[in-house]
Amino acid sequence: MTDRVPPLGEIQSRSLSEQVLDVLRDAILDGDFRPGQPLVETDIAARLGVSRAPLREAIRILSAEGLVESVPYHGTTVRALTKTDIEELYSLRGELEAFAIRRVIQQDAQQAASELREHMNAILQAAEAGDLHLVNEEDRDFHRTLIVLSDHSLLLSLWNVVGARVRLVMALLNRRNSDLKQVAYNHVPIIEAIEAGDEARAVQEIRQHIANTGALISEFWEVETENKNP
Amino acid sequence: MTDRVPPLGEIQSRSLSEQVLDVLRDAILDGDFRPGQPLVETDIAARLGVSRAPLREAIRILSAEGLVESVPYHGTTVRALTKTDIEELYSLRGELEAFAIRRVIQQDAQQAASELREHMNAILQAAEAGDLHLVNEEDRDFHRTLIVLSDHSLLLSLWNVVGARVRLVMALLNRRNSDLKQVAYNHVPIIEAIEAGDEARAVQEIRQHIANTGALISEFWEVETENKNP
DNA sequence: CGCCTGTCGATTGTCGACAATCGACCACTG
DNA sequence: CAGTGGTCGATTGTCGACAATCGACAGGCG
Structure with missing residues (x-):
C-alpha cells in the first residue's frame, strides 16, 4: 500500500x-x-x-x-483448544478490535471504510465462488486490515498471536453449514458505522460481530472435539 | 497462596x-x-x-x-523504545486492564478488592521505607494480580508481553522525583470502585490511572533518552 | 498378589566445530 | 579524487555427535 x-x-x-x-x-x-x-x-x-x-x-x-x-x-x-480457550479467545479479540476501531475512526475514518469495503467485497466474491477456504482467508484479511489501519504496532504484534489462534480454530472447524455470503454481509454494519464516524456504534457492531462468531463456534466446538478425541 | x-x-x-x-x-x-x-x-x-x-x-x-x-x-x-512505543504501550495497557477489571467485577468483586488492597498496602509499605525498587516491584504485582484475578489465561499470556515491556520502561526511567506514597494512594479509587461493584467507574478509574502514568512517563522520556543517546 | 526398583529405548537438551554472511577497510582504476 | 572491486575479520547460522532425562516395562521382594 x-x-x-x-x-x-x-x-x-x-x-x-x-x-x-x-x-x-x-x-x-x-x-x-x-x-x-x-x-x-x-x-x-x-x-x-x-x-x-x-x-x-x-x-x-x-x-x-x-x-x-x-x-x-x-x-x-x-496445542489442543478447549471450549474455555475459544471463549477467552473471542472475548479478548472483541476488546482488541474494538480498541482498533476507535483509533481508526479517530484517524482517517473515510479511507479506512473504503479500504475495508474492498476487503468485504473480496469476501463476498469468494463466497459467490463457494470457496470456503478463500472466504476464511479474506475474512482474516479484513480483520487484520482493521488492526493495521489502527496504526498501533504493539497491537499488531499482539494480534499476530491472537489472529494465529483464530486461524487455528478455523482450521479445525469448517463452518460448512453457514451461508457464506452472509459471512460477508455481516461486515457491512461495521463499515457503515466507521463511515459515519460513529464511534459508539462501530464499537458495538464489532463487539456484536465477534461475539456472534465466537458463540457460533463455541456451540459447534463440543460436538467437533467429541468426534475427534474419543 | x-x-x-x-x-x-x-x-x-x-x-x-x-x-x-x-x-x-x-x-x-x-x-x-x-x-x-x-x-x-x-x-x-x-x-x-x-x-x-x-x-x-x-x-x-x-x-x-x-x-x-x-x-x-x-x-x-x-530493543530501544521510542516515545511512540511508550504511548502505544500505555494505551493498550489501559484497554487490557479495563477488560480485566470488568471481568473481575462480574466474578468475585469483594475478594478481588481485598486482595488488591493487600497489594496496595505492600506498595505503601515499600514507599514508606523509601525503597523505589520495591515500590516498582509491588506496583507491578498489583497490576499483575488484577490480570490474574480476571481468570483469563490468554489475557495473562498477552500481559506477560505487555508487562515485561512496562518493566523495561521502568528500568530505564527512575521515577525519582515522584512522591512514592502517592503512587500507592493512586490505586485506592480503583479498589473502591471494584468494592462498590461499579463497573463503569472502575473502568474509568483504571483508564485514568494508566493514562496518567503513561503521560507522566512519556513526558520524561525525551529528556531521558536525550541524555543517554547523544 | 501388589508394590517397589532397576533397566531400556526413545526423545529431548547441550555441545563444539564448521560454513555462510555481513560490514569495514584498503588498494586499485579511471 | 570519486568510485569500484576485493579481501579480511567478526558474528551469526547450521550441522552432527554426545549427554541427560523421562515413561514404560519387566523382574524381584515383601
Missing part, C-alpha cells in the same frame, strides 16, 4: 530457522498436525531436510506464540 | 535454556544491557558458561516477546 523504494524482487536471505518457522506454522494452521499430536524433532527435521537446531528455534517461537506446548524432556505437542 | 502438595524443596529440573532465558530477561529488565546494545552470542554464552545453543533459543523467545530485535546474520540488540 505505502510506496516502498526497492521495486526489485527481494531475494530470500532469510535464515533456515525462519523458513522452517513459516512452514511449520502453516502446517499447524492448516491442520496438518492434529491437536495433541506430538512433534518429534528428529522426525520433522529429517522430513524438512534440516538439522534440529533451526527446527528447535522455530518450535520455541511457536511455543511463545501459543500454538504448541513444550514440556522439558518430554516433547512438544500441538 | 493455594495449598500445594509437595512441601519438599523443588529441584531445578528446568532446562538450561529456561534458566538462561530468565537470567537474560532479568538482565535486560534490570537495565544491565542498554537499549541498542548488541548481544554478542559468543560473548554472553562464555560469560554464562553455556553453549550457544541454549542461549540462542532464549534469544528467540526474548525476540518473540519483543524485548530484543534480531536481524539475520547481523545480530541481536536490546
